[in-house]
């Protein structure tokens with residue numbers, strides 16, 4: 750467990766990160782890990798000094814199995830509400846599947862990842878369907894929803910302007926010391942995904958907390974600006990907008 754701000758603690762389970770947020774109106778969890786991670790997450794909640802039933806809500810950045818794989822079990826054990834963007838809520842509730850990914854231009858790694866595929870996840874009721882722009886002071890005073898589509902249609906981040914901090918799901922990945930676009934194999938709309946990275950670059954972030962890899966605690970804006978420049982190179986003609 751890694752405390753990344755006065756109110757927010759990172760929990761890493763398997764390959765994915767979740768975040769515990771301690772607000773005035775109780776404890777919230779952002780993302781619910783992959784399948785079979787519930788016990789580990791419960792232990793972390795206890796280690797943070799909380800009883801299981803203090804968890805009031807579970808927010809999901811996006812409906813991929815490595816981020817909501819243990820949602821149903823955690824919801825049942827804690828009685829917490831589930832909040833997600835209205836578009837990815839359709840997937841979480843089992844009404845839709847995620848958009849499919851075109852395999853055009855895949856390299857060996859993309860193909861490998863694509864073939865591993867996503868696991869089946871039991872569907873779960875979403876109690877509050879979030880809009881693309883919304884203040885959520887119940888979770889933490891000053892926290893806002895930011896829509897970051899492309900990796901999924903309903904991916905959202907949670908932005909805390911007063912700390913220049915974003916919990917960004919898979920809008921980018923910070924793997925092996927490199928900040929990159931999310932894996933092609935799981936990103937049906939790469940153009941939208943790049944626009945979402947540009948959007949994040951405009952938030953002037955100090956801290957970037959993603960779904961995979963360590964938190965970038967200082968000068969995240971510089972790292973993101975570098976990535977945007979790279980994506981904007983002639984070999985990446987699909988980036989349609991430049992950062993201001």
Ligand SMILES: [Zn+2]
Nearest residue numbers: 813900919935
């Ligand atoms: Zn994802």
Ligand SMILES: [Zn+2]
Nearest residue numbers: 813815919960
């Ligand atoms: Zn992920």
